[in-house]
Amino acid sequence: MKVKQISVFLENKSGRLADVTRSLGINGINIRALSIADTTDFGILRLIVSKPNEANRILRDEGFMVSETEVIAVDVPDRPGGLADVLEYLGQGGINIEYLYAFVGHASQDALVIFRVEDCDGAVKALQAKGIRVLDGEAVYSL
Amino acid sequence: MIWDPKQETISGEALTTLQLSRLQNTIASVYETVPFYRALFERQGLHPSQVQSIEDLQHFPFTTKDALRDNYPFGLFARPMKDIVRVHASSGTTGKPIVAGYTSNDLAIWSELVARITTMAGVGAEDIAQVCFSYGLFTGGFGLHYGLEKVGATVVPASVGNTEKQIMLLRDFGVTVLIATPSYALYLAEVAVDMGIDPCSLPLRVGMFGSEPWTDQMRLEIEARLGLTATDNYGLTEIIGPGVAGECSARAGLHINEDHFLVEVIDPQTGHVVADGTEGELVFTTLTKEGFPVIRYRSKDISVLTRARCACGRTTARMRRVTGRTDDMLIINGVNVFPSQIESVLMEIKEVAPHYLIVVDKKKRYLDDLEVRVELNRNTFTGSFRDLEEVERKISSKLASVLTVSARVKLVEPKSLERTMGKAKRVIDRRT
The missing domain is CATH 3.30.2130.10 (VC0802-like)
Structure with missing residues (x-):
């Protein structure tokens, strides 16, 4: 992931x-x-x-x-408060974020955001548990 | 006025006699008490008894800054520590400073010599003198301080920094004499203007400037901006500090206190003594120092001597203002800085490569600005911004502690600094 x-x-x-x-x-x-x-x-x-x-x-x-x-690419729901929710889930999971930036293109109806975190695996787990889609490398490179 | 007419107008013959007996004592003393000198002399088959004339000194080897560094901190002291009452230090070529020790007799002589150059500059008991040199290991602050007290001037030990307060003191105390580096004098003038004070309205009358090279244009500019007579003086920690030589009212070279310091001028390539009037490197031998005598110390300062009679009546030799160095030493706001010191700091930091460039400029108006550009080591690049900032911070703080002046660090890409086939170009000095 x-x-x-x-x-x-x-x-x-x-x-x-x-x-x-x-x-x-x-x-x-x-x-x-x-x-x-x-x-x-x-x-x-x-x-x-x-x-x-x-x-x-x-x-x-x-x-x-x-x-x-290594970073993670997260499908952030493209609606007001979408990013806030994702950040909250990471916070609850005890994941520290070093930086993040938004993607140029779209993967779906959602916005794609790149997160650099200290604990990639932990972040993926925390987000998936809340139903947030995390894209794997191959998917991102070939967008 | 002459502070010590007997010594400062001594006849050539009497001076030679005095110098020879003092030289014989000094050579005998270091031979007996400083193992470094004994070994050095013996290696060349030399014995103190071979000094029968001043010229005999030419058979003796030079003392270099490296020798002073190798004997850090107290290895060249000729007296036990119980007789040493003060130490000062100046920068060495690497991280370790050169340490000078003074007996109470040395301090008394030092005050006398600074009193001489103070009187030469036209400063006396009626004056109020502000010392804008740091009071610490640097010889400038304490050295000028006690000499000024000796002539009876009122001393304001303002030290360095807080320029606006310095100007307030200059004005409110009615200071008549300014003791500073020439570049700080110009900076003071600029800040005064910013504060709405015309620097020429200050009661300053005389400036005693030293510890960095300056030009005639700079002297004229200081005199015009501050409305004072700017005088030069010369000294070096390895010899005593300020008080080695000073300028009289004739302002035609600096009178050397020859009864305490024997001066030679050599060709820096061959090491041979050159005739008066020929440019070369100044070499000093202390004649009366007890704590830290030095034999034939190569100053690396370039000058010329004259023994022509001076209009002021003093008979001592005069040296032209120092115009250059035989080595790569930089003087940054009055502090001696060697590129090798910077290199030794960079070598200890694994995140950077041993390729660097030192850029010196006059940025903040007349003050010197030191920038160190250093190439990053590509193998330690993590991609983290925080890590790079940490590298910058680490280098800056190490440089500040080793150099005692602050340097701006600029990280640059690997292989981006110019490579030369021969000797690397490490310094760009844009000040001149």
Whole structure:
């Protein structure tokens, strides 16, 4: 039930983000979701892509500093309070969230949200117990 | 006015006689009491009895900063600790400082020498002097303090920081003499303007500046902005601190207190003594220090000596203001910083690679800004923001404790810093 996320360290200088996305593009890798966290000096780009292992290798070969992290992709009911419910279930399960970001596309009628948590398995269990759908990696990569 | 006319206007012959007898005593003393010097002399077949003239000193080996560091902390003291009443320290080339010990007699002489340079600068008992140097291991604060008291000036030991309060004191106390680094003097002027105070309206009359290199343009600027006469003085912790040399009213070089410090100028490549008027590295031998005498210490400071008669009447040799260094030492807001100190901190941190670049600039107006760019180690990248911030924080706090000045850390991508075939370019200094 876990999804591979690629994190790329980016110095805050012009063209670095374009370099990453261009490298993926010419290698036929599609970006499914992304988020950037940054300070004035550097940023971390987080990506969910169609072929994570390949993307990891390509970016490394290009000289980028890359790491792979496991995250979970959660189908959040697309209605007011949908995300609040999911967060509440995770809270009840004692799951700490490091960060989260929304998906570009839609899996269904629901909104897809990526969660980085300390305990992936625990999070999946807590959500499934409440009837929340968690997508597995293959499903996400091929969206 | 001359503080000690007998010594400061001594004839050349009398000075040589005095220097020789003091040199013989010093060489004999370190040979007897400091194992490092005895071993050093014996290795070269030298004995104190071979010092029959001042020139004989040229047969003796130099003492380098490395030797001082290797004998950290008290290994080169020539007196037992019960006779040492104070220590000061300056930065070494790595994490450990160079420690200087003073007997009470050393402190008395130090005050005398600072009284001399204070009088040279035109400062006396009528003056109120604010010392904007840190009071601590650094020799600047305490060194100037006691010399100023000696001439009878009213001393305001303001130390460093809290610039607005410093300006309040300057104004409210009617301070006439400012003791600071030249860059801090300019910063004070800027902050005063921000506070709505015209710096020229302050009663400041004389500035005694030191502990960092400055240019003639900077001197003119300080004088124009603060409405004072800016004088230079020179010293180094390894020798005594401030009080080695100072500028008189003629402002044509700094008079060296030669009866206490024997000065030589050498070609830094060959180590040979060069003639007066030739540029080279200053080498000092202490002649009266009891606690921490130093023989032929290579200062790494570049200057030129002249023995031409000065208009002020003093007969001592003068050194041109120091214009450069023979090593890579940086002076950041008056504090000595070596790239090797920064490197030693970075080497201990596994999340970064041993590739770094030091960028020095004047950012906050006239104050120096130190930035350390360091490449991340790709093998320890976790993708976590928190981990990177933690690395930054860890490096900053280690640098601050080793350097005693703050540095901004900038993490950069692996292999992003320029690689050179030869000696790596580690420093970009944009201040000049």
